[in-house]
Amino acid sequence: QSALTQPASVSGSPGQSITISCTGTSSDVGAYNYVSWYQQHPGKAPKVMISDVSNRPSGVSNRFSGSKSGNTASLTISGLQAEDEADYYCISYTTSSTYVFGTGTKVTVL
Amino acid sequence: EVHLVESGGDLVQPGGSLRLSCGASGFTFSSYWVHWVRQTPGKGLVWVARIKGDERTMNYADSVKGRFTVSRDNAKNTVYLQMNSLRDEDTAVYYCARGAYHLYYLDFWGQGTLVTVSS
Numbered sequence: 001q002s003a004l005t006q007p008a009s010v011s012g013s014p015g016q017s018i019t020i021s022c023t024g025t026s027s028d029v030g031a032y033n034y035v036s037w038y039q040q041h042p043g044k045a046p047k048v049m050i051s052d053v054s055n056r057p058s059g060v061s062n063r064f065s066g067s068k069s070g071n072t073a074s075l076t077i078s079g080l081q082a083e084d085e086a087d088y089y090c091i092s093y094t095t096s097s098t099y100v101f102g103t104g105t106k107v108t109v110l
Numbered sequence: 111e112v113h114l115v116e117s118g119g120d121l122v123q124p125g126g127s128l129r130l131s132c133g134a135s136g137f138t139f140s141s142y143w144v145h146w147v148r149q150t151p152g153k154g155l156v157w158v159a160r161i162k163g164d165e166r167t168m169n170y171a172d173s174v175k176g177r178f179t180v181s182r183d184n185a186k187n188t189v190y191l192q193m194n195s196l197r198d199e200d201t202a203v204y205y206c207a208r209g210a211y212h213l214y215y216l217d218f219w220g221q222g223t224l225v226t227v228s229s
Contacts, residue, residue: 036216048217051217100157
């Protein structure tokens with residue numbers, strides 16, 4: 001159950017687009033379309049932004065989108081805004097009926 | 111409105127035990143999986159365990175298997191995490207979260223409770 005691999009940090013200017021990758025294995029990310037993404041501001045609980053690779057739960061801005069290719073999932077934030085500055089985590093269901101989180105990515109808005 | 115509230119966090123010595131509780135309201139509790147997730151201060155999220163609404167199906171991360179036990183009392187709308195043989199590395203904020211209905215993500219989270227393992 002090794003953590004999924006994410007870049008430690010990603011940055012962009014307001015209005016730009018950024019993409020965060022989440023790399024796993026054929027036993028987790030590659031096995032199912034059950035990757036979700038969470039945003040966490042300091043001192044707050046995580047909030048789901050994307051479910052099942054590319055679905056946006058009700059209330060989440062359409063600036064957030066997700067995709068997957070093989071063992072790597074991606075989260076794209078378009079039209080970057082100051083409020084998007086936060087930590088982002090992916091999580092995948094696994095073939096062992098467990099879940100595994102990514103290492104987390106700190107997004108900085110320049 | 112869905113609401114999850116964790117309690118029971120405390121300072122405990124290595125080798126000790128602690129039981130966390132997660133009280134829920136605002137939904138049909140027995141129909142949902144409930145998960146435990148932890149976060150070491152300043153570090154990332156780690157999935158710990160989950161329990162199905164039927165109270166009989168549980169899954170655990172390898173790092174806690176054999177030491178932690180998740181259970182629930184649907185009559186009390188509460189999920190528990192019994193933590194035994196605690197180690198320094200178990201120090202973390204522990205969150206409970208609801209599994210989305212018949213889906214594979216966590217849709218509502220509590221605010222967390224801090225467990226500190228230290229002598």
